[in-house]
Amino acid sequence: MSDATDTAFDAHIRTLMAWHFQEETGSPFWLDKRAGLGFDPVTEVVSAADLTRFPDVSAELRTVPARALIPRALADLPFRVYDSGGTTGSPKRIVDSAARSRMLAWARERLLAVGVPAEGNWLHLAPSGPHVIGFDVARYAALGGGIFYTVDLDPRWVKRLLAEGRSDEADAYVQHLLDQAETILETQDVAVLNSTPPLLEAICARPRLHKLVRTQVRAIIWAGTSISAESLRQLNEVFFPDTAIIGIYGNSLMGVAPQRPAAPGDAYPCVFEPHPRTTRLQLVDEAGDLVPYGARGRVRLHLVAEEMFLPNVMERDSAVRIEPSAGGHVDGLADVQTFRALDDVRIIEGVY
């Protein structure tokens, strides 16, 4: 990505700086910050490179009243709150009225381009409730006229069970989810399955359920956690050889970055690209500078949308930086993993 030549995004930034930092239109959250920034965002932030001048405010999203995040110009619209995962303590909150739906219309086109059928019903076997992914998948189904099936899934309970060493209970909960999925697949017609890599692994370990998915579902979308290269190959080549396997990278804050179509010379089987109109995912080194193409960096998010402005957010993921696809302006990401400082890479073993 060359920020200097991404003129459409720079123009979008200038428009939205005025929007978010004018008294009549901006949110109380950002208007309160303007005086303490040490620069004038309206006149001095003119391109993507300037977004790093903002502080990373994402930690404040755990405590700020959500209403303060809503731009005044949109205060009459209905909003709702979505959470980040929130393993412990208070989750980060975002507000959404219509912006996410606009992004999802774009995302759906991207999914169709990589093999998701345009029509057919969807089974969402992943979190919903405060987790925005449930909204996203319901929207994809609706946009194609498909029925949306789902199962209740509380990921925080599973994480808590695992953190407390109660893996048997976590396994039992997973089987309870799969029982319900099996019931749906036995009686309903499902064309697209959206789930997480660990649940897909659990599906593969149940022969009857695996067969139902393999013979009925035409596309499987995975999201929510990373997946190893070999696991992806096993899904594609061994467990679901006749099914499209498609990844979406995303979270509540950044939105979604669906897998892009494969391109000649791709070194990675799955490359994600974010919504070009509003979102940049930069892969940076410890100094905050972009890493070269083909190198691994930590994910830094800039979200510049009418409803939310989240510049300069350091995410807890790392990925390999991939050149924009033909005609595109945004970098791709491949091999996303949970970010670890370099000195954590060696696995610490116990006595044995």
Place this chain on the structure above:
Amino acid sequence: MGAALPLAAGPPAVAPLAIDPLVSGRSVASADRAPLPSVLGGDLADVGTAPRLLALAALNEIRDLADGRPVDAGLLAEAARQFAEGTVGGETPGAYVTRVAHATGLTATAVRQAVHDLVTEIAELPATTAAELPPTGLGDGFATRWVPRGRVFAAVMASNHPTPNAAWVQALFHGYSVLIKPGSRDPFTALRLLRALLAAGLPPAKAAFLPCSRATGEFLLGAADRGIVYGGDQAVRKWQGRASVAVRGPGRTKAVLDADLDDAVLGHLARSASVDGGTRCTNLSAVLTTRPVAQVADRLAERLSALPSLPATDGNATLLVADRARGEQIRARLAELRTELTDHSARFEPGGTVVPLPDGSVLLRPVVLSADRADHPAVGTELPFPFVVVAPWSPADGIAPLRDSLVLNLLTDREELVDAALREPSVRKVTRGTVLPWTAVPGIPHDDNYTQFLLEPKGVVAAREPAARP
């Protein structure tokens, strides 16, 4: 198979050896790679690891073809011979020994001894089976037949020592198909042993070699009909009390020294603690004594301090080496222990416990600490090198401080203590006098009757001849 590593000390200059899963005799190149560090620094091998889905695919394949038929003892003996003496998959015995030494820090001498012991254990399998099963002929048409309790066996190995790999060979011998998660630092032993078995004629569908994470190993243990897990407290805790899994955790081998510490006894205790660099689960880790604690600890520390500091590949080496990062972990753990216990080794070990060697590795010197009471929580601490805690014991303390011992060495004339130790469920083996903890013959259980863990009896009652009916 990649190029053989240079045998001389020093980090390998060539690309590290590639190791991949081996399923039904096929090498399955994994896209997931993990470096295997060398104690000398740098990487010794590039290991293809099996994520859960690859392990599941292997499990499905192995289970589909599992027939429960035993493997001939002659085939196992031939494979053991190849393992010890042959060039297997391009690897000479010397290259194998060097790799294990550089990966685990065991001395080359200890690895060669382990190969010998592994071959012996495999050769003794028929004798071990005979010794661990009761007679089956009950006369007059009544008999029992001992058959596998399932079809698929999972082995989650550790890297502290090669010999425990005999455990999954024993499962093959009795008819199981096996899935092996090798130790993360020693994938070499299981791979070489499996290749030798395949070369000797083992049906390929009988086994899968799956380097993988601990989580994937747990998945295999949970999915198999029977299994065995080696490892530290954290690795084995989940499997305690599960009938389908044999648990081989820290041994916490102890000695009761209720006799004068003459030179023979001192030499016996030092050997118990230090053979194979203190890596065996049966190496002594605590001495409880009726004699003056400080004196016993000082003399043991002094005796152990005579062991030389040599690189693992030196023929006279006895002590474990490690890479620098592992050395630092151990240094930190010892610093914690020294805050609550008295150090008796410091004055005999002027170079400290973690000693850098010229070849890039660090050597772990023996450590003897003492506690002021028998029930001190540090009694039973097990570290992967010669490490002994000496604590006072009197008859009034009873059996409680002696619990949780894989082997309990009783240097005492108190017959009532011997009896109490044998009746104590958490004491798994008792040795008397200056007998090294691992001393055994076929039929002496290491920890319960492993043959009967693998096999179960079924009744077979045949109709008697009509003429014999009353």
